Each structure stands twice: as C-alpha cells, then as structure tokens.
Amino acid sequence: MMKRIHAVATAAVLFTAATTTAQAGATFDAVKSKGFVQCGVSTGLAGFSSADDKGNWTGLDVDICRAVAAAVFGDAEKVKYTPLTAKERFTALQSGEIDMLSRNTTWTLTRDTSLGLNFAGVNYYDGQGFLVAKNLGVKSAMELDGASFCIQAGTTTELNLADYFRANKLSYTPITFDKSDETVKAFEAGRCDALTSDQSQLYALRIQLKNPESAMVLPEVISKEPLGPVVAQGDDEWFNVVRWSLFAMLNAEELGINSGNVDAMMESKDPNVRRVLGLEGIKGSGLGLDDAWAANIIRGVGNYAEAFERNVGMGSPLKIARGQNALWNKGGLQYAPPIR
C-alpha cells in the first residue's frame, strides 16, 4: 500500500515534470479555484497530526493547514489531508499532489536548496533524543555503545545518529522502517535497544506503548531540528500566505489575541492589534487575501499558544513544556516579524 503510494507519487513527479510547465502563482490560483487546501501530514503522530476514528485530523501541524485554509477561505475546515510517510513527503510536494506539507519536517540546507522546496517558517523547535527501556539501566546516550536503534527511514534522524556515534567513536546498528508505528512495534518487540527520533515524537510514541511507564526518554539532545511547513518553489505568493499564516498565530499570542476574545479585540485601540485584525495598515492586500485573514485564523484555529497547549502542551496527553517554543520575550525562540 505504502509502496504503491510511493510509486504513484514518484511516477507523478516523472509525469508532471515531463508534461507541465511551472508557473508563478500556480499553486495559489489552483487552491483558490478548487476551494480547499490539500495538505500533506504524517501517517499518524499524536499531537502533531493524527486522525481520530471519525477521520478528523488534529494536531499542531494540522493547525497550520487549518490556519492557511482560514486565511484563504475564512473557513478552517476547508482542508483535505494526505497522510505521507517520511520517504514520500517531498515527492508528493514536488509533484503537486499536495499544496503544502506540514509534517514535522526538519529545515535543512539541502532540503531548502536542492529539492525545489521552501520552508515557510518554524512551528516547533525540536531536537533528536533517545527512548530506551527503563530496565536497560542506561542513564545517558554515551552508554549506548554497540546498541541497536530503530529509526524511521528518510529522516534527518538517520544522519544525526550516524554523526553522533561517529563523533563519539561509538558503534551502533541502525534498523530503519518506513513508518513510525513500525519503529514502535519493533522497539516493543525488543528488536532494538533504543528508539531515536525528535524528542517531541518520542513523547508521542511513548504513549503509544502498551506500558508507557516501562520506557524513558534520555536527557541528551543531539541535534537541532527546526520543524516547519514547506511549500514547493515557484509560487512566491503562496509561500507568503503559508509563512504569514504561521506568523499571524505567533503575533496573536504576543498581543494577547485568542479565539475567545478576538471579537472583543475588534474594539481595541492598540494599533498593533488593529493591524493584525485587518482594521488598519496594509490589511490583506499584500497577501492577496481578505482583510480579515488573520482574524479568521484566530477565530478558526486560535493563536499559537492555544494550538500548542491543546495539541502537545499541558492540555494534551503529551504534556510537553513550552521550553524553546515559548515566545522570544518569554525565554523561548518563537519570534515572528511584525504585521505592519
């Protein structure tokens, strides 16, 4: 099944690359005319993108898709989701099968330059860590010499693991799987000593274990993993829409606008707030959107803090602290350029 999707996506790249010509503005126009955003998400990662039994997708990454839909259509529900494995994701975006990719994807130089993609921002600052069984008695990653690791194929994780063990002159055995569920299954079955992935994922995967208490996340973080939404190159207007949808959520948090008070805030005298809500300044014209684009995002999805707490923070089973993902003025790294 997976392989078939992969093959289809690859064939699609070959085919579309061979038959169509890229046009500036093509993606944005296509999205507007078909009336929804086709968004690439993970095949199921609690907190970031996962579907419930009724097929409703939720998560921090899903909220970026919904924010873009709210900005473009004024309705956060106008999104269709394409679940993708790590291996399939870039091909799907290159071929135009999806309009945007919001799938815990690490921003790197190679991906930004040689894949024909553009990263629109960072919606989660992450780092790679290790999940080990408690009864292994390991307290630090440095004690993992000679261990076997379950990894998801096609990720930066594969490369970081190799770098880390090479730099520390330790040996290791990688066992790579297509999907993160498979890595969890193999880890539970004892095929590997440790599971390595981005720390946020480790917390999400840990609660998928039959007995989450039997495993622990080691304290070491061995890499920088800025995760964010991605679009294909060649449509700068669309790139702007995705990028500023994320920035609008961050600015809203900074200015204290949330889904609960957005209508009351319309009365605000603060020029910063008025600009975000499209009452003053450039409004939506620069982006080619409705003036209420940011207000629609806040109404339909909420600000960044709301999305974070609801999906991965204290209001979720993951209970991840804001940490690096707090706003810049609260000790974190999240910093959005001003809307003016």
Added chain:
Amino acid sequence: MAEPRQQECAPAQAAFWRRPAFRAALFQTLLVLALCLVGYSLFTNTLNNLEQRGISTGFGFLSQEAGFGILQSLIDYNETHSYGRTFFVGLLNTLLVSALGIALATLIGFVMGVARLSGNWLVARIATVYIETFRNIPLLLQIMFWYFAVLQPLPRPKQSLSFGEAFFLNNRGFYIPGPVFEQGFWLVGVAFALAVVAVVILARWARRRQEATGRQFHTVFVSLGLLLGLPLLAFLVMGMPMSWEYPALKGFNFRGGMVIIPELAALLLALSIYTGAFIAEAVRSGILAVSHGQTEAAYALGLRPGVTLRLVIIPQALRVIIPQLTSQYLNLTKNSSLATAIGYPDLVAVFAGTTLNQTGQAVEVIAMTMAVYLTISLSISLFMNWYNKRKQLVER
C-alpha cells in the same frame, strides 16, 4: 486497344511510392522517428521543468558522502562512504536474498510438487495443505507474519539460546562463529578449485563409460570425497591456517563472528515458502504432463520407482516446468523489494528509499533502480531460456 493492356501491366512499373515494400519501410521509419521525437521531448521537457522548479539534476550526488548507516552490508561500508556505494550495498543485499530465495524455493517446490503426487496419503495431503495455504495468502502478510509473529518473540540478547557456546539465537539474529583466514589459506582454495575440475572430468568419463559399456560408476561418492578430501588435505598440509572467531556478549549485544539478521531470515522464509508453493504446482503439472505410459514402460523394463522418477519422468517434465519456473524466479526477485516493510536493507529500501529522500533526486534514483531490476530480470530470463533450449525434447 493496346493501351488498356499496357495499363494492366502497370504494377510492374508503378511509381515507387505505390510499392508495398516501400510503403511498409516508409511507415516503419516514420513510426520510429515519431517515437524518438516523443522520447526526446519528454527527456528535455523533464530536464527543463526540473531546473525551473529548482530541483537538482544529474548524477553528481553519487559521489557525495552518504552519512547514514546501513544494517547489513556485504561490502565494506560506513557513514563516510558515498551515495554511489549505498547503491551497491542495496544491490548486493537484493541479490543475496534473491539468490538464496531462488535456491530454497526450488528445493521446496520440487519436494512438495513430487510429494503432492505421492502414493502415500498423508504425504500427499500435507503437500496439498501447504500449497493451498501459502499460495493463497498475500506475500506481504506472510513477510509480516514471519517477522513479527515468529522471529520477534525470540529471547533478548542476555537470555540468548546458546548452542554449544558457539551459536547463539536471540531476537537480534542468529550468531555463528566467523572464520578468520590466516596466511596459507589460499592453498585450500586452490585445492577446492582443482577438486571441482576433477569432478567435472570424472563425471564426463563416467558417462562415456556407461554409454560404451553399460557399467555404472559411483560418481557421487567419489566426487564428494574429492570435494572434501582435497581441500582438507591442503588445510592440514599448510598447518591449519584458519581459526574461528566466536561471538561473545559485550554490552548490549553479541559481537564478533557472523550474524544472520532476523529481517533476512523472515524475508527469505516468506519469499521461498510463498514461491515454493507456486513452483510445486508447476512441478506437479509438469509430471502430470508426462504420459503414464512412460512410467509403465519404465517399470516394465525393471526400473525402480525412484530411478524412474529421476531418469524418465523428471527429464521429460522439465520441458513443461522450466518456462513456469522462469516466471516464478522473476516474481521472487521482484517481490524481494517488499523487504522495505520489515526494514531489510535491500535496493528499494536503501537506495530508492533513504538515498532518494536525502538527495531528493527522484528521477535519477528511480531510473537507476528500475534499470537494475530490468537487468536482473532479463538476465534470469536469458539464462532460463538457454536452459530451456538445452532441455527441450530432441527428436531422434
């Protein structure tokens, strides 16, 4: 009145564009040209569009450092080697599982195919149940079954099953002692090569003698003696230039020696058992295609059932079996790409998987991978066609 008659003779001197031969040639040339043009425009269009979209093209990536580890490699490989080398690592892993799978599936298939026709009720029923079960369950499920249901419940490294403190079985694999060759081992290799040559000569001589005199020679036993005896003699003469490296539990896992990883075992089991069921049916159909009169004639000549099967039935059945066998071998090789489901590092998982994803050069990587499968399949096909020709009934 002479004129119309001349016109009737006209076809002989018809203008050249009216001649069928010319027309046929013309249209064929036009078709080839059109195909070339379509191919060329697809190629240039792809290149142009990839460039416009800012996607890198070309094969330069093959010499870049790969930077990721691979679970199993038959050649020396680590993270510092190039993407080009990952191609060969994946290719060799694919060839390994395909070759082992073909050998094992053929063995299972012949045994089960003959067993299904056995006069023994129990043996025939067991073969029937095996064939009907494994032929009718999707291969991917079988691979998952062997991997997750059979191999994973094995004990963890610290509770390994130990066989004579030299062989260890746990859920990381089957650990066996690895040979360490010392100086002078080359003579053993030479001795073995000599033994092989001797066996070939012996077999030819034995056949000629049998054809001439009717007397049989114990070729099998003498061959075995040669194949084992000569290398052993060389081994002793050179002062036993080989030692064993035993696997030992160090830290998390066994180190030293050789290991058969569970992914390889599961994939191999699934592929050979699945394909074996199809081969068994091919073998059965081949045997049934040989008229019963042949068996009766052989019995009438006083041949025992085993000899009848080996010398009369199977050689004739092979004519029917070989073409089907070819397609089963091709299937098995192509099915080996399902490896990616359980993390066996074959060509599709390593090269068309991780390498494709890290470099993003889908067109080049997929083209190379397709070319490999095409080459492997065509080679198998060519070999089997040659073998089929050799085995075909020669009318005398």
